Amino acid sequence: MKAKTRGNVLNDLDWRILQTLQENAKQTYMETGRRLQVAHSTVHDRIKKMEEKGIIEKYTAIVNLEKAGVKYITAIMTVFTDPKESENVAEKLSKFEEVSEVFTSLSEELLIIAKIIAEDQEKLHSFIAHSVAPLPGVLRIRTSIVTKKHKDKMLLIKRGE
Amino acid sequence: MKSLSSSSRTLRKLPRENAFYFFTSIGNYTGVSAASLEEFIEKIKEVNVKSLEFHLYRGDFQKWADETLEDRELAEKIKNLQTLKPVGDALRDQLYFMVSRRFEELKRQTL
Numbered sequence: 001m002k003a004k005t006r007g008n009v010l011n012d013l014d015w016r017i018l019q020t021l022q023e024n025a026k027q028t029y030m031e032t033g034r035r036l037q038v039a040h041s042t043v044h045d046r047i048k049k050m051e052e053k054g055i056i057e058k059y060t061a062i063v064n065l066e067k068a069g070v071k072y073i074t075a076i077m078t079v080f081t082d083p084k085e086s087e088n089v090a091e092k093l094s095k096f097e098e099v100s101e102v103f104t105s106l107s108e109e110l111l112i113i114a115k116i117i118a119e120d121q122e123k124l125h126s127f128i129a130h131s132v133a134p135l136p137g138v139l140r141i142r143t144s145i146v147t148k149k150h151k152d153k154m155l156l157i158k159r160g161e
Numbered sequence: 162m163k164s165l166s167s168s169s170r171t172l173r174k175l176p177r178e179n180a181f182y183f184f185t186s187i188g189n190y191t192g193v194s195a196a197s198l199e200e201f202i203e204k205i206k207e208v209n210v211k212s213l214e215f216h217l218y219r220g221d222f223q224k225w226a227d228e229t230l231e232d233r234e235l236a237e238k239i240k241n242l243q244t245l246k247p248v249g250d251a252l253r254d255q256l257y258f259m260v261s262r263r264f265e266e267l268k269r270q271t272l
Contacts, residue, residue: 075188125187133182133190143188 010055013038017046018056018157025059062154072117074146075124077132079112085137086110092135098127121145168270171232172198179229181222183212198230198264205257213252217243222256235263 010018013036020032029047033040050056065072081089086104090112094102101115118124128141180196183204193208195201205213216222223243227236238259247255 077188080192121187125184128188128190129182129184130178133184133194134177134180136177138190140192141188141190145187 009053010050013042014046014050014055015157017043018050021047021056022154022157072119073121073124074149075116075118076144076146077114077116077128078142079114079132079138080109080140080142081112082137082139083110085135086112089135089137093132096127096131098131116143167231168267171230171235172264172267172271175229181225181229183208183216185209185211185215198232198260198267202257202260202264205253205260210249210253213256214248217252217256232263232267235260238263 016036017032020027020035027035029040029043033043036043047056079089079093090102090104093099093112093114098116098118099114100117103113105111105113116124116127118127124143124145128143132138132141175196177196180194181201181204183191183193183195185191191209191212193204193212195204217239220240220243223236223239226232226239239256242252242255242259245255
């Protein structure tokens with residue numbers, strides 16, 4: 001994805017550092033510096049600045065649940081809401097640990113789209129019936145259970161032209 | 162026969178989290194809910210019949226009657242209906258008739 005920036009928040013080197021970190025956040029300052037042909041102390045300083053500014057929010061591990069032997073299903077839930085309650089519903093959904101992503105969207109109606117991870121179909125249904133449907137402002141819910149994942153990769157950013 | 166207080170308890174208005182939410186399949190909520198036995202009867206008439214089939218054969222109505230409305234007798238009647246395996250409008254009619262009759266019984270007990 002090419003990023004269009006507002007003002008000069010990041011310089012060219014920062015963008016290149018971010019790209020290499022997104023590919024592999026475990027590499028050392030030395031390795032990053034070697035790759036970008038700059039001193040490791042420069043890499044260290046730039047990364048620290050980006051951490052302080054919140055541009056780099058955190059470093060995390062992407063766990064492959066299947067390989068870890070965890071039984072689970074993924075579902076995409078579309079929640080149709082009363083426009084007045086939409087923000088509240090999205091906020092409450094975001095707090096559930098079963099919900100991994102939440103988006104709001106405006107097509108013909110105001111929608112909230114959320115990705116849910118559950119142990120099995122029964123737990124998924126129970127969660128939606130007892131925790132989501134009773135939320136004030138929820139009008140209807142449509143849920144699709146994912147049967148096959150074709151791609152699941154974090155987008156790598158590139159600096160815009 | 163139930164006591165006056167337990168009949169009233171079955172007929173009470175429920176908080177949102179204890180209402181019955183009608184789904185047509187796993188995770189697909191119709192937008193129809195019932196927060197009392199009286200409301201439940203009304204909703205039986207109007208909800209998509211697929212929802213009645215979905216919940217009857219999962220045992221959801223029976224469970225709600227037993228655990229939330231605290232009416233073992235109604236739960237038993239619903240369980241018996243399930244064994245007859247009605248579908249479509251026959252299910253709607255039989256469920257409506259059975260729950261309405263139980264509602265009238267309970268109401269009489271509170272008079």
